[in-house]
Amino acid sequence: MCRAAIITGASKGLGRALAAxxxxxxxxxxxxxxxxGALRSAAQEARGQGVRVVALPGDVTDPAHxxxxxxxxxxxxxxxxxxxxxSALGAEPLVRLADLPLEGLRAALETNVVAALGLVQEAxxxxxxxxxxxxxxxxxxxxxxxxxxxxxxxxxxxxxxxSAVLAEEEPGVRVWSVDPGDMRTxxxxxxxxxxxxxAARPLPEEMVPAFLELLDRGAASGRYAAPALIExxx
Numbered sequence: 291m292c293r294a295a296i297i298t299g300a301s302k303g304l305g306r307a308l309a310a311x312x313x314x315x316x317x318x319x320x321x322x323x324x325x326x327g328a329l330r331s332a333a334q335e336a337r338g339q340g341v342r343v344v345a346l347p348g349d350v351t352d353p354a355h356x357x358x359x360x361x362x363x364x365x366x367x368x369x370x371x372x373x374x375x376x377s378a379l380g381a382e383p384l385v386r387l388a389d390l391p392l393e394g395l396r397a398a399l400e401t402n403v404v405a406a407l408g409l410v411q412e413a414x415x416x417x418x419x420x421x422x423x424x425x426x427x428x429x430x431x432x433x434x435x436x437x438x439x440x441x442x443x444x445x446x447x448x449x450x451x452x453s454a455v456l457a458e459e460e461p462g463v464r465v466w467s468v469d470p471g472d473m474r475t476x477x478x479x480x481x482x483x484x485x486x487x488x489a490a491r492p493l494p495e496e497m498v499p500a501f502l503e504l505l506d507r508g509a510a511s512g513r514y515a516a517p518a519l520i521e522x523x524x
Contacts, residue, residue: 292316292317292318292342292366292367293316293317293318293370293371294317294318294319294320294363294366294367294368294369294370294371295312295317295318295319295320295369295370295371295372295373296319296320296321296322296359296360296362296363296369296371296372296373296409296413297309297312297319297320297321297322297373297375298322298323298350298359298373298374298375298376298409299322299323299375299376299377300319300321300322300323300329300332300375301321301323301324301325301328301329301331301332302323302325302328302332302475302476303473303475303476303477303494304375304427304470304473304475304494304497304498305321305323305332305373305375305376306332306335306494307493307494307495307497307498308373308375308494308498308501309321309332309335309336310332310335310336310495311495311498311501311502312336312371313335313336313337313338313339313341313343314339315502316339316341317341317370317371318341318342318343318366318367319333319336319341319342319343319344320343320344320346320359320362320363320366321333321336321343321344321345321346322346322347322348322350322355322359322376323347323376324347324348324349325347326347329345329347330345332345333345342366344362344365344366346358346359346362350376350401350405350406350408350409351400351401351404351405353408356405356408356409356412357412359409359412360409360412360413360416363413363416364416368416368419368420369413369416369417369420369422370417370420370422370423371422371423371424371425371505372409372410372413372417372422372423372424372425373425373427374405374406374409374410374424374425374426374427374449375425375427376401376405376406377398377401377402377427377442377477378397378398378400378401378402378445379394379398379441379442379477379480379481380394380395380397380398380441380442380445381394381441382480382481383438383480383481383482383483383484384438384439384441384442384481384482385438386437386438386440387440387441390440390441394441395441395444395445398441398442398445399445399448401445402442402445402446402448402449403445403448403449403452406426406449406452407452410424410456414460414463417460417463418460418462418463421462421463421464422463422464423463423464423465423466423505424453424456424463424464424465424466425466425467425468425501426449426450426452426453426465426466426467426468427468427470428446428449428450428453428467428468428469428513429442429443429446429469430469430471430472430515431443431446432446432447432449432450432467432469433447433450439481442481449467450467450513453465453466453467453511453513454467454513457511457512464508464509464510464511465511466504466509466511466512466513466514467512467513467514468500468501468504468513468514468515468516469513469514469515469516469517470494470497470500470516470517471492471497471515471516471517472491472492473491473492473493473494473496473497474488474489474491474492474493474494475494478491492517496520497516497517497520499519499520499523500514500516500517500519500520501516503519503523504519
């Protein structure tokens with residue numbers, strides 16, 4: 291039986307890596323990103339595995355775009371997995387709270403929290419029918435106090451709490467907050483452009499096995515750290 295997933299922010303980084311891995315396992319995909327060219331490339335890569343892929347460029351903060359994503363999943367036959375991966379930093383590079391533009395904080399909250407919940411709400415009927423899974427891509431900045439990470443971290447902390455409450459309210463749907471750790475991505479480079487350890491950061495592809503492990507064992511709802519899962523599997 292075919293399985294289908296929606297992945298936001300799927301044109302590069304973790305979203306693209308996860309899309310490629312799921313396509314290799316035979317998943318049909320609905321992919322979202324703001325960059326049409328990069329999204330088209332990611333979709334073409336996934337289609338190389340012989341699966342159905344719908345690429346819908348747009349902004350997850352747009353309610354009409356969220357409806358479009360879920361409608362595409364419905365056309366594929368249902369929805370087994372929703373990955374809220376699209377993220378906004380709020381400031382590039384990151385700055386101390388004293389200097390954080392409030393409009394930047396609002397943008398981070400709108401993308402990382404409000405849009406994520408909006409997409410969950412739109413997708414819930416399909417997820418309930420499939421006993422599906424919701425993944426909120428989190429961050430260690432959601433639970434640790436790192437200088438300059440206050441705005442972004444607070445948005446991810448809010449996403450974690452929404453995920454925890456959703457799991458309580460929707461026992462028929464698995465809900466995971468997954469912290470992938472610091473990775474060698476454009477998002478991290480924009481956040482900390484002068485990171486001297488950037489070359490040593492793992493690539494997103496190296497964290498994908500943790501997500502696949504959670505799917506394979508049908509893990510209980512909760513918060514997981516991908517680096518710890520990877521380490522435990524060695």
